[in-house]
Amino acid sequence: MAIMSNVDISSQITSELSRCDINSEKSSKNKSIEGKWGLPLSEVYKLALNFYKEKEGKAVQLSYEDKLQLVAFAQQVSHGPLATSKVPPVGALDVVGRDRRLAWQRLSDLSPDQSRIGFVSLLSRRCPHFEAYIEAHRRENEEKQRKAQEQALRDLERRKQREEEEKIEREIRAKQEMEEVARRKVQQALNEQTYDQFRTYAEQQYPGDPERQGDLIKQLQDQHYLQYMQQLHATALSNNIIQQSTDTTGDEELPSEEQNTEDNYFEGIAQASMWTRDDIQLFKEIVSKSEGDGVVRVGHGEIVTVRVPTTVVGTQLFWEFATDHYDIGFGVYFEWGTPTTDQVLVHVSESEEDDEDDDDYGDGEYLDTLQHTDLETGAQVLRRVNNTPMLSEIVPIYRRDSHLEVYVGSHTYPGEGCYLLKFDNSYSLWRSKTLYYRICYSN
Structure with a gap:
C-alpha cells in the first residue's frame, strides 16, 4: 500500500471537490442527480453506500485515495464537519486513521447533501457497474409502484362494488320490509273478513277441541291469503292481455243492449x-x-x-x-x-x-x-x-x-x-x- 503525504491527500480531495462541482448550488446539483437516476438524492446515496459496502474488494476495486474520499464523504454525511476536540487523537503508527481524519477534515463545512453528491459522483465514475445497479433498483421501484397503483385501483373497484352491493342490499331489504308490511296488512284484512266462516268450519271439523280448531283456522287463513295473491296476479295478467288486445284491435262495434244486460251478471x-x-x-x-x-x-x-x-x-x-x-x-x-x-x-x-x-x-x-x-x-x-x-x-x-x-x-x-x-x-x-x-x- 502506497503511503501518501498530507499534501498529496489534500490536493486529491481538493481536485475531487472541484471535479464534482460540489460547491455549486445544491438545488441544481440535486436536480441533476435526481434527473439522471430518476430517484431522490437521499435514496441514491443509500444505494451507493450499500453498493460500496457489498462490492468493495469483490466486484469493485478502488484505489487507496478513492477509498479515503468515500469514507470522508460518508463521515461528513453521518456526523457533519470533523470536531477535533471531540475525538481522541490518532496513534503515531495509525497511518490510515490519520489519512482518513485528514480527508474528513479537508471537507470543512460541506453540507450533508453536498457530501452525498460527492460520494455518488466519485463512485459512479470509478465503478461502471454502479449505473446498472441503480437502474435495476429504479425499475424495481417502478414495478412496485405500478403494482401498488394496480392494487389501489383494484381495492377502489372492490370498495365501490361493495358499496354498490350494500346499496342494492339495503334497497332490497327496504323493499322486502315494505312488502312484508303490505302483506301483513292484506293478510290481517283477509283474516278479519274470513275469521267467522273459518271458525264455524273449524268448530264443525273439531268440536270441543279449541287447539285443533285454532291450528285449522291458521292453516285456512294462510291458504286463503296465498290463493288471494294468486288470483290478484292472474287478474293483473288477464287485464294486461285484455289491454294489449284492445290496443291492437283498434275501434270495434259497441256491444249490444243484450250483451250489456248479460255482462251485469258478472260484475261484483x-x-x-x-x-x-x-x-x-x-x-x-x-x-x-x-x-x-x-x-x-x-x-x-x-x-x-x-x-x-x-x-x-x-x-x-x-x-x-x-x-x-x-x-x-x-x-x-x-x-x-x-x-x-x-x-x-x-x-x-x-x-x-x-x-x-x-x-x-x-x-x-x-x-x-x-x-x-x-x-x-x-x-x-x-x-x-x-x-x-x-x-x-x-x-x-x-x-x-x-x-x-x-x-x-x-x-x-x-x-x-x-x-x-x-x-x-x-x-x-x-x-x-x-x-x-x-x-x-x-x-
Whole structure:
C-alpha cells in the first residue's frame, strides 16, 4: 500500500471537490442527480453506500485515495464537519486513521447533501457497474409502484362494488320490509273478513277441541291469503292481455243492449277460496258414516252436477270433496235466478263425445247451457243458450288430485241463484270414480 503525504491527500480531495462541482448550488446539483437516476438524492446515496459496502474488494476495486474520499464523504454525511476536540487523537503508527481524519477534515463545512453528491459522483465514475445497479433498483421501484397503483385501483373497484352491493342490499331489504308490511296488512284484512266462516268450519271439523280448531283456522287463513295473491296476479295478467288486445284491435262495434244486460251478471262476483287438507282418510270415514248422498259413484264418461240453491239462512257456501284412487275434474258455477226449490239435487249426465284413450279430454255441454273447453285450461265461455238462465264461472274446471288431498272451498253469495258443483269424469273412458263430498252453509 502506497503511503501518501498530507499534501498529496489534500490536493486529491481538493481536485475531487472541484471535479464534482460540489460547491455549486445544491438545488441544481440535486436536480441533476435526481434527473439522471430518476430517484431522490437521499435514496441514491443509500444505494451507493450499500453498493460500496457489498462490492468493495469483490466486484469493485478502488484505489487507496478513492477509498479515503468515500469514507470522508460518508463521515461528513453521518456526523457533519470533523470536531477535533471531540475525538481522541490518532496513534503515531495509525497511518490510515490519520489519512482518513485528514480527508474528513479537508471537507470543512460541506453540507450533508453536498457530501452525498460527492460520494455518488466519485463512485459512479470509478465503478461502471454502479449505473446498472441503480437502474435495476429504479425499475424495481417502478414495478412496485405500478403494482401498488394496480392494487389501489383494484381495492377502489372492490370498495365501490361493495358499496354498490350494500346499496342494492339495503334497497332490497327496504323493499322486502315494505312488502312484508303490505302483506301483513292484506293478510290481517283477509283474516278479519274470513275469521267467522273459518271458525264455524273449524268448530264443525273439531268440536270441543279449541287447539285443533285454532291450528285449522291458521292453516285456512294462510291458504286463503296465498290463493288471494294468486288470483290478484292472474287478474293483473288477464287485464294486461285484455289491454294489449284492445290496443291492437283498434275501434270495434259497441256491444249490444243484450250483451250489456248479460255482462251485469258478472260484475261484483267475489273470488272463491280454495285450499287442501291432508286428512283424506279421516274425511272419507266421516262422510261415509254421515247421512245423505255424501258418497257418489261417478261413472266413466259421466259428469255429476250438484245443484245447491242459495238460502236466506246463510251468506256463504262451503264444499269439500275427495276421491278414491284417481283424480277428477271439478269446477263451480252460479246460475242466476230465484231458486225453485231449497233442496240439494244431484244430476248425472254423460259426455256427448268419446275420446280415443283414458287420459284425453273432449268438449261437451253441462245441462245444455254451459260450454266448456279442455279440462286442463278450465271453462272459458259462459253465455245464454236457448233462453236458459245466465251462468257465471266461480271456479274453472280443472283436474284435481282429490285422491291425494281433501279439496275445500268457500264462496260468498253473489245474489239469488243456484250453485252448480261440477264433478267431471268425461275424459275417462274406462275408470269410474268414487266421490266423497260435503256441502254446508255459513253466515
